[in-house]
Amino acid sequence: DIGKVTPENADDLWTLSEIITADSIVTTKTMRSIEIRRGGEKEKVGRKPMVLSVLIEKIDIGETLRLGGKIVAGPEDVEHDWHTIDVKPGTFLKIERKWKSWEINKIKAAEKKADPILICILDDSETDFYMIKENKKHLVHILGGTLGKKTGVSKKPEYYGKVIGELKRYAPEAKKIIIAGPGFAREEIQGLIKQKEKELMTKIIFDSLAHTGEVGLQELFKRGILEKVTNLSRISEETAVVEKLLSEIVKEGKAVYGGWETREALDAGAVEILLVSDKMVREMEPLLEDAEKMRTRVMIISSLHASGEKFLGLGGVGGLLRYKLTS
Known part of the structure; x- marks a missing residue:
């Protein structure tokens, strides 16, 4: 069976690395070195794009997905030797292999892109921002502090200013925003947003938590709040x-x-x-x-x-x- 896929991001490349096996035949447009013979020896004279089918033997995942193996189909003048396909987001692939139902389900799950959700978890001493798409990404950690050590002056305005600054920075990427945490910091931030960034309020849901940081994030996940703000959340x-x-x-x-x-x-x-x-x-x-x-x-x-x-x-x-x- 032949599957046709176009990875859109690093998560998709990771998914493909898990389901392309060493007996898969992958067909795609790829760059190939051009060689000519001079005096009985091969000499590389450049590279050009061509459509090749490769029987995969080696799979490596890093910034790109690298699929190595023997060429089994291509232009007549191309020898059937080793070639490495460099797969990036946007690369169209045909994958020929015997598919298992759990692999098809994994691809279908990857196709259903979750709406990005920005999560801000805070109290009066620290704030963490996370972006939730198909997976979790920790964006930034901000340390607060109630009083300056030397002056005794409240540092809350400076702290909350940083929090709102990061909120404005990441809000355009998010479909919805969740601001949650223990204590009064959540309520104080809510008041400041209403005063200074009122247009963001249509995106924001406020919730209480017992913890901050990763523990607080897991508390949100377990509570199922993501289902309330988006149709899909794999995490x-x-x-x-x-x-x-x-x-x-x-x-x-x-x-x-x-x-x-x-x-x-x-x-x-x-x-x-x-x-x-x-x-x-x-x-x-x-x-x-x-x-x-x-x-x-x-x-x-x-x-x-x-x-x-x-x-x-x-x-x-x-x-x-x-x-x-x-x-």
Whole structure:
């Protein structure tokens, strides 16, 4: 089967690096060195664009996605030797391989771009800004301070001025803005925004939290507030299912984790949702294939957010069960 894709950003390149396998044939327009023979030796005389099909053997991900392998189709004058395709956002690819349903679902999930959400978590001593799209990006950390050490003068105006400055800087990129935190700082910022930046109020939702920083961000995710402001949030969905798994593990309920335990539960037909970390996809491919045959729902959990990191720390594989297994 042939899949046609055009990655739009670094997240899409990462997704492709996970689903393009060493037996895939990738066809795309690429730059190729031109060689001529002079005196029995090959000499490179430049590069030109051409459409090549490459049987992939090597996959590297960095700032770009590099796919290396043997040329299997191309212009008549091109020798069928090694070539590396440099995939950047905007590169159109045809990928020929046998597709698995969980891979197709992963591509479809990547196609549904989440509306960007700017999150500001603050109290009177610190503020953190995050941009949430398909994944989380920490933008800036601002330290506050109630009084100047030497003068004893309140530093709140300076602190809040910095917060509003960063808010104005990132607001144009965001569909919605969430400002949340413990204490009175949230209310004071709300008052200042109403006075000075009233046009932003249509984008902003205010909420209370018990914590600041990453812990406060996870509190927001668990509460499901992202679903209230956008139609799609992969991080929020993944956080919810990982937290459900952890909760069931703690009470020895309807959950398993670890490769051997999850395999046993899947073979018994007990797994309702199979969870696999994006870092474990290649290693767990036989498990994923069997889950597909059994029509078990599969979720690939990103390791780029806190719950995903936590899940990877558990081994990166687990399952929510239809019923509790007896030992």
